[in-house]
Amino acid sequence: MRIKVDTSRCTGCKLCQQICTIEHYGEINPKKAAIRIGAEFPEPGVFTPRLCVQCGACARACPEGAIERTGSADAFVLDTSKCTNCGVCVETCPIGVMYTHAAAPTPVKCDLCLKCTEVCNTGALTVVDSPRPTSR
Amino acid sequence: MYGFGGTVLRINLETGEIRRSPTPESFAREWLGARGFVAKTIYDEVPRNADPLGPENLFIVAPGVLTGSFAPCGSKLGFGCVSPLTNGHADSNMGGHLGPEIKYAGYDMIVLERISPKPVYLFIDDDAVELRPAEQYWGMGSLDLEARMKKDLGEDFQIATIGPAGENGVGFACITHDFGRQAGRCGVGAVMGSKRLKAIAVRGTKSLAVHDLPGLTKHTYDIIQRTKPHPNMEPWQKYGTALFVSWANEHGCFPSRNFQTTYHEGWEGISGEKLAEEVLVTHKACFGCWMNCGKYSRARIPGKPDTYLEGPEYETIALCGGSCGMTDIHHVAYANYLCDNLGLDTMSGGNVTGFAMECYERGIITKDDLEGHELRWGNIDDFEHFVGMIAARRGIGELFSHGTRAAAQKLGRGTIEFAEQAKGMEFSGYDTRWYSAQLLSYCTADIGAHHNRSWAITADIELGQDTPVGKAPVVIYLQHIRPLFDTWCCCRLFWGELDVTPEEHVDAVRHLTGWDITIEECMLTSERIWNLTRAHYLERNGGPGRKHDVAPLRQLEERIPTGPAEGRKVGTENFEYMLNDYYANRGWDAEGNPTREVLETLGLPRIADRLEKLGLLGKPIPGGIPKVRGQKLKPKAM
Numbered sequence: 126m127r128i129k130v131d132t133s134r135c136t137g138c139k140l141c142q143q144i145c146t147i148e149h150y151g152e153i154n155p156k157k158a159a160i161r162i163g164a165e166f167p168e169p170g171v172f173t174p175r176l177c178v179q180c181g182a183c184a185r186a187c188p189e190g191a192i193e194r195t196g197s198a199d200a201f202v203l204d205t206s207k208c209t210n211c212g213v214c215v216e217t218c219p220i221g222v223m224y225t226h227a228a229a230p231t232p233v234k235c236d237l238c239l240k241c242t243e244v245c246n247t248g249a250l251t252v253v254d255s256p257r258p259t260s261r
Numbered sequence: 262m263y264g265f266g267g268t269v270l271r272i273n274l275e276t277g278e279i280r281r282s283p284t285p286e287s288f289a290r291e292w293l294g295a296r297g298f299v300a301k302t303i304y305d306e307v308p309r310n311a312d313p314l315g316p317e318n319l320f321i322v323a324p325g326v327l328t329g330s331f332a333p334c335g336s337k338l339g340f341g342c343v344s345p346l347t348n349g350h351a352d353s354n355m356g357g358h359l360g361p362e363i364k365y366a367g368y369d370m371i372v373l374e375r376i377s378p379k380p381v382y383l384f385i386d387d388d389a390v391e392l393r394p395a396e397q398y399w400g401m402g403s404l405d406l407e408a409r410m411k412k413d414l415g416e417d418f419q420i421a422t423i424g425p426a427g428e429n430g431v432g433f434a435c436i437t438h439d440f441g442r443q444a445g446r447c448g449v450g451a452v453m454g455s456k457r458l459k460a461i462a463v464r465g466t467k468s469l470a471v472h473d474l475p476g477l478t479k480h481t482y483d484i485i486q487r488t489k490p491h492p493n494m495e496p497w498q499k500y501g502t503a504l505f506v507s508w509a510n511e512h513g514c515f516p517s518r519n520f521q522t523t524y525h526e527g528w529e530g531i532s533g534e535k536l537a538e539e540v541l542v543t544h545k546a547c548f549g550c551w552m553n554c555g556k557y558s559r560a561r562i563p564g565k566p567d568t569y570l571e572g573p574e575y576e577t578i579a580l581c582g583g584s585c586g587m588t589d590i591h592h593v594a595y596a597n598y599l600c601d602n603l604g605l606d607t608m609s610g611g612n613v614t615g616f617a618m619e620c621y622e623r624g625i626i627t628k629d630d631l632e633g634h635e636l637r638w639g640n641i642d643d644f645e646h647f648v649g650m651i652a653a654r655r656g657i658g659e660l661f662s663h664g665t666r667a668a669a670q671k672l673g674r675g676t677i678e679f680a681e682q683a684k685g686m687e688f689s690g691y692d693t694r695w696y697s698a699q700l701l702s703y704c705t706a707d708i709g710a711h712h713n714r715s716w717a718i719t720a721d722i723e724l725g726q727d728t729p730v731g732k733a734p735v736v737i738y739l740q741h742i743r744p745l746f747d748t749w750c751c752c753r754l755f756w757g758e759l760d761v762t763p764e765e766h767v768d769a770v771r772h773l774t775g776w777d778i779t780i781e782e783c784m785l786t787s788e789r790i791w792n793l794t795r796a797h798y799l800e801r802n803g804g805p806g807r808k809h810d811v812a813p814l815r816q817l818e819e820r821i822p823t824g825p826a827e828g829r830k831v832g833t834e835n836f837e838y839m840l841n842d843y844y845a846n847r848g849w850d851a852e853g854n855p856t857r858e859v860l861e862t863l864g865l866p867r868i869a870d871r872l873e874k875l876g877l878l879g880k881p882i883p884g885g886i887p888k889v890r891g892q893k894l895k896p897k898a899m
Contacts, residue, residue, distance in 0.1 A: 136553040138546035139358070140485075143331050147478050152468035153331055154365065156417070164416060166440045167408055167569040170542040170557045227466060244485055246551035247498070247544070 126199045127179060127255050128235075128242060135172035135249035137162055141241035148240045150229075157226045159235040160250075174249060177201075177222045177235035183214035192234070200237035205230070262286050263472040264326055264773040266367040270390065272383070274456050275316070275375035279390050284369040290776060293748035293786055294325030298370050299341025299352045300790050304797045304868075313345035313448070314430050314455040316376045322363070322461065323370040325750025329361030329469055329548070331481045332769035333761055336360060336547035337750035344447040345455075346432040346609070346664050347685040347709050349798035351447035354747055355421075356547035356555075357439035362419040365465025373456055382410075382460040386418075387467060395459040400425060402602035403437035404570060406460060414462055421461045424604025426652040427454035432663040433609030433687070437601055441557070441571025442547070445606035446686065447708050472775030480768055485551055488759045493898055494552065497758060498544065500533030501554035502575035507532050509579070513826025514691045514699075514718060516584040518638055519615035520681045520815060523692040524824025527588030531578050535590045545571055550752060552759065560594035562641065568598035573607070576712075579690025580611025585618060586638025596644055603652035608711075609664060612687035614647055616665045616680055625674055630657040678814040684709035684798075693816050695826040696721040698732040701839045702739065704810045707794035713753075715739035719896040729835040733842035734892035741787040741891055748786065758898050788890065789863045792855050796868045796877075799854065804877040806853025807844075812836055848886030850879030858886045 139162065142155035150157060163173035184192040184201045191207035192214060194200065203214075208231040215223045215232050224233040242250045262284065271280040292301050299321050311317035320342050327335035338360030344351030363371070366387050373383075380395040398406050403424035410420050420438065427434035427450035434450030435443045444450075471477055488494065496504050509515035510528045517525035529535065536556060545555035560568045573581070573593050581600065582593040600607045614636075620626045621636035628635060634646045650658025661668045665680035665687055681688040686709020693700035698717035703710035715736055724731050745763060746753040749770065755761040767780045799806055812831070820830045844851060848859035856879035860869040872878040 133543070136544045136546035136550075136555070137358075138550050138553065139548055140551060143549065144478075144482075146468070147331065147474060150468070151474055153329070153471060153474070154466070154468035155361075156365070156466045157468070166411075166557075167404060170559070170569055172543070172545075228468070244482070244551070246485070246489055246494075247553065 126237070127253060128176065128237065128239070129251050129253045130174050130176070131249050131251070132171060132173045134247045135162065135174050136247055137164055137172040140244040141174070141250060144240045144244050148238055157229055157233060159224060159233045160241060161222070161224065175220070175222050178220065179237065180219065182217055182219055183223055183234070186213050186217035188213060198237070200235070202236045203231060203234045208232070262289065263470050263775050264330065264770070265289055266364045266369045268367050268369065270368050270371045271374065272371065272390070272392070273374045274377035274381070274392065274458065277392055289326070289369065290778070291786065292790075293783070294328065294369065295323045295337065295339025295354060295750050296341070296352045296744055296747035297786060297790055298323045299339055300350060300793050300797070302370070302372065303341055303343060303350060304793055307343055309800050311343060313343045313348065313452060318343050318452060318455070320373040320452050320456050320458065321370060322373070324360040324364045325748050326770055326774065327766070328750040329364035330471070330769065330773050331477055331549065332751050332766065332773065333481060333484055333755045334547055334550035334552070334752035335750060336549055336752065337747070338363065338444070339747060339750065340436060340444040340449040342449060342452040343801070344708065345430065345451050346448040348801055349684065350707055350794040351449060351452075352708070352747065353444040353446045353449045354750070355436065355438055355442045355444040356550075356752060357419070357442035358548045359419040359421055359438050359461070359463060360750060361548045362463045362465045364469060365467050366463055367465065367467055373458060376455065377457040380457045380459050382462060383458060385461075385463040387465060398459050399428065403604045404440055404598070404602045407437065407440060410460060410462055418462045418464045423450045423453050423459060424602055424652065426604035427451055428459070429652065429654050430455060431605065431652060431654065432667070433606045433613070434604050435606040437604065439571065440569070441555070441601060443601070443606065445608055446711050450604050471773055473772045477769060477772035480765075480772055484761055484765065488755070488761065489551070491759050493758045497552050497554050497754070500537055501556045503533030503536045503556065503573065503578055505533070505575045506578055507534075509691070511825060513695050513821065513824050513829070514693070516579055516615070516681075516688070516690055516692050518586050519584055519619040519679060520688070520692050521619070522823045523694065523821050523826050525583040528583065530588040531582045531590050531593050536573070539590050540594045542569065547752065552754065554754065558594045560591045560598060562591050562595055565595065568595055570594070570598045570601055572601070573597040576690045577607040577611065580608050580615065581644075582611070583690070584611055584615035585644060587641070588639060592641040595641060599645055599648055603648060605648060605652060608689055609687040610648060610651070612681060613651070613661050613665055613668070614644060616668070617647060617661055619679060620672065620676060625672060625676060626657060632656060681813050681815065682710055683812065684809055686710050689713075691718055692821070694821050694831055695726050695829040697729050697831045697835060697839060698724065698736050700812055700816055700831050700836065701732055701736050701843060704812050705736070705843055706740070707791070707798055713743060715743055717896065719898070720894055723894065723897065729839045732839050734846045735894045736843065737846055737891035738893050739896070740791060741784050744787040744790045745783050748790070757896070785863065789865060792860060792863055792865060793868060795855055796872055799877045800871065800875060804852070804854055806849065807840065810840060810853055846887055846890060848882065848890055850882065852879065854879035856880070856882055856886060858882065862886070
């Protein structure tokens with residue numbers, strides 16, 4: 126299972142970012158979300174949601190072993206109790222979707238809670254069944 | 262305090278002094294935000310004779326209580342001042358993303374005082390607040406500047422700008438944000454320009470304090486799931502407000518050629534369907550909106566550069582399109598771009614240009630006045646040249662830069678009879694000759710003929726289009742509902758089109774703030790705002806109120822010549838009947854002045870004192886004011 130992003134359908138409404146921080150921090154703060162929305166305006170006029178594809182590169186790089194995929198879950202999840210906020214994962218992420226925020230004690234990472242796909246009304250973010258990424 | 266940023270920011274542009282104070286909770290609860298904050302502050306602090314473009318006017322930026330919350334489309338941001346167009350209270354709001362950003366930076370109201378000696382822009386990065394030099398930006402187009410500042414500051418700043426029209430003090434200059442969202446009306450952009458404030462750039466990274474986050478989350482989540490399959494969802498997502506073009510033509514309320522008629526030959530070329538087919542690039546939403554009525558477009562016209570912007574939406578199509586005789590959606594989108602980049606409100610801008618086109622048609626203005634150009638219906642080159650003259654206030658552009666009323670007063674020759682305006686504010690994109698409640702809405706509104714003060718078109722259909730009876734109480738109700746959306750700062754379309762009730766929005770306010778607030782309390786706030794801004798208008802412009810609530814002669818006495826509403830007019834007698842009914846139902850006297858009784862009922866005794874001193878207080882009503890003012894009616898969606 127993964128989240129499929131269709132940039133042509135994103136309208137930049139930021140509902141996904143709001144629900145993300147409500148779910149993970151009990152706060153409303155789009156800048157803390159594990160999903161970012163690039164906006165290429167005025168030309169060509171396109172929104173590009175950017176979020177983790179669960180490739181596992183961060184997990185392999187983490188010196189504390191704080192990022193793990195547990196059981197049959199498809200997400201690599203950050204264990205905040207093990208994380209020392211060293212920043213290696215953020216630097217390692219090949220597509221730049223491990224985020225930081227001044228008020229977040231550890232990097233911000235998507236854990237596939239799927240809440241964003243529930244509020245999205247345009248089909249920009251949808252859940253698809255797909256084989257687990259092969260890494261690790 | 263839950264639900265608010267917590268800080269009021271005051272900036273003296275002359276001295277550069279920046280003051281912060283906590284937002285008083287009593288003030289927040291009484292006025293709720295944006296339009297309410299603006300109305301109260303402007304009334305209390307701007308001297309009665311202050312020049313709208315002078316140092317004593319204030320320029321206020323204020324989000325509302327639901328801005329930036331998880332409530333349905335809590336995206337709105339209010340701007341306020343005294344209007345250079347109407348010389349009365351002014352507020353105008355925009356969607357997009359700037360309002361939430363200001364809230365996340367921690368601010369509930371930013372009051373800008375005096376005039377900066379040099380061009381500046383306001384830079385806010387959470388607690389860092391600076392006035393930064395803007396000489397390098399002065400003279401730039403609104404859209405061009407936003408693109409430039411996004412590059413200079415970074416994508417995560419939200420930016421509002423003015424164009425040359427705002428710098429030059431055009432009476433209907435707007436403020437632009439997000440490549441096509443505007444606070445368009447009342448000339449708020451001119452006041453911003455008069456302060457030499459070219460732009461506002463904000464980044465906010467703080468969390469919003471919520472009283473009951475699980476409650477608010479469930480509340481909105483349930484509304485999202487409930488409204489996703491609503492039958493209006495798909496057409497709104499596909500076409501946005503432009504879907505209304507076909508309906509308005511079929512129902513005889515679409516302005517064609519300066520409101521000469523109400524069915525536009527060739528409307529199919531500028532319809533929502535045509536927009537989606539021809540110019541749409543992507544759908545675009547305001548913050549927290551899942552209906553995405555914003556349509557981002559590209560205009561392609563041979564011989565002109567391709568232009569991008571958000572729009573055109575219905576009002577622009579009606580006024581730059583229909584009212585200027587256009588029949589090609591590319592031309593309307595290009596006209597939209599021109600106005601946006603110059604910093605002209607497309608509604609007043611389109612209306613004024615349509616009015617000037619009729620003046621040209623009648624030979625009242627000529628090529629000599631237009632620097633050798635013509636001003637023909639539907640001609641995009643003529644349009645381009647003329648709006649350029651307005652924005653620069655060059656030649657006859659100066660005459661039209663203060664709106665149709667001011668232009669007609671100078672031109673004479675009966676032009677005032679076809680200047681479609683009320684209180685100096687140009688009509689929105691609805692002709693009213695078959696929609697008398699809408700005419701009453703326009704003419705009694707504090708800021709003049711703006712549809713968002715009360716949109717009564719479908720209410721007219723429900724109440725009977727050919728009768729003036731029963732219109733006034735419904736208009737009052739609608740005039741009380743609308744301020745709520747302008748103070749809560751969530752989009753009214755969820756109410757109008759998706760059946761999310763005002764009560765549900767109040768529930769969101771309760772979850773957010775923890776207040777035991779009710780819809781009745783909110784409606785009282787609305788009525789308080791409405792009476793306060795009425796008093797403000799009278800104090801600045803003299804009384805009695807009735808002399809300001811005037812309709813254009815075309816709407817009253819000129820029969821619609823073609824289309825589904827052929828032969829219709831409102832009639833002076835019917836209009837006077839509605840006005841009398843309106844004043845009586847508001848608890849104002851027969852001259853349209855608020856009475857002490859109604860002002861005291863609303864907790865505004867000081868305003869009654871002020872009006873009394875100025876000889877503007879209404880005479881007591883024999884038998885007292887109505888207990889309930891206004892009659893509830895939820896207009897059907899189209």
